[in-house]
Amino acid sequence: MSWPRLTPPALTDLPIPQPAAGEIRLRIRACGLNFADLLMAKGTYQETPPTPFVMGMEVAGTVDALGEGVTGFSIGQRVAGFAGKGGLAEYGCFPVERCLPLPDAMPFDQAAGFMVAYGTSHVALVHRARLMAGETLLVLGAAGGVGLTAVEIGAKLGAKVVAVARGPEKLKVAEAAGATVLIDSESTDLKAAFKALGGVDVVYDAVGEPAASAALRALRPQGRYVVIGFAGGGVPQFPANILLVKNIDVIGLYWGGYSVFAPNVITRSLTDLIAMYAKGDLHPHVSHALPLERTAEAMELMRTRTSTGKVVVTMDD
Template identity: 60%
Template structure:
């Protein structure tokens, strides 16, 4: 089968012919139809992600397709079921074997492209805003990187939860994407002082930050007393330090959020979250934004769209 294979952290992945995998006990073999990319994939290519697999490995964390075979003593999902899986790796290929317990059946209304774009972006934002930060109706939610893969879902979910959503992104085009997702206020990170702009809107009760760096510092200074700050990632490449004395003075709370971690130590958190999200999708309340769809033989271009930040929402690779 064809797969986008990483053989070295010093060179680019390539489309390679490798053996089709065979499911072992507790696994399902999935005929993959779509795989969404994440910033974490870029880090894996360099070997700097916290969960980078041993070489060689196939990129692609979020997978959608249908069950083709079950491993020994594995009871389901049934062959032919349309599913989505957070596999952590292995998605940019024609087939892949994944734990059966992670395979979630799709709503009939959900396409493979939307399904692949769903788990990390929507799961991260929902667990962050609902389970971790307990976002309340009427609060000011500041979303940094608001037109990116996770940021855009935070805008959408924050609005569904009744927050006053302040979206921060670079440039009018990206801000327009955030506005269409439900943002109440827009801040252009290229043109405006984030701290002053947020303070003029009353300050932030919750900060959702997949960017880090200078934007984190500005948002931190714009927090209201008892605000909750959610570091989601560091797309800027700069991991900020947090002045503990400022936490004390304003009674601030910083809440780390690594969605994938819950799969290991508290899987019911992600399961319950996904059930809520699928229900919202089925009722037309969520509309995944896939800005770019490319075939497997152009997976390198798909990665470049993320690297250069030319995409909005999610980038999805389709497999024929």
């Protein structure tokens, strides 16, 4: 694994942190990894903290202590939290407004990878792209951490979901999540395959180039192209003439930003998602759950894009 800015993650003994006012301390049971963790390790993420810092954006565990003024949570309660960092640890303190009570039936490994992946896709498809039943949704990177949740949520919304992923094994995972059209990005002429679809209404892109250019041209008039990230490494450059002639919307979606300028959007979305999970409508997919001492290995799985769904780091009891 390449670490141009940082050394590989190392285990370090630190004092157990004390929650500040408005925070809860969690005994962390699991931490979900995200592509943003790789960017932080390289120092290229838009919100990389000063070094040294504890990586890990989202966690699940039990409430261990309450900071001053905290209400609505109790010691021992099962909780998921998102704070942007601090999750790869046995204990962590997180702002109460970024924490969510968990259903008793949700395992910690699923809960640790739930908020960012499902939250991103739900806000992207419902709030931003306005995906409707009967429309066609094209998902690039459909077996990845966020892409697989887009497949699942899109199918639940009644869309026809086209999954694009590398290799038959990843496509099987996307098919199980609800995709009805499967396109292998390793062995297929994507431009021809997308053209054969006869047009799509929404593109969900967590990959970027080289698939992005072909996907843009597959959009129908008034289509919506949602930019999620650039796991493939290439940042798309959208030709303005195509956007103009076809009346296409290009929509950016940075889920974490909503916690600053519109936290109610995240709150409402996560409430809907937890209700969907409780009804049995969502089935989080964790392909790898590795112990804390194997964090570097877990991150390598993400860097090489050999995992499907979520990679989770677990802590001993």
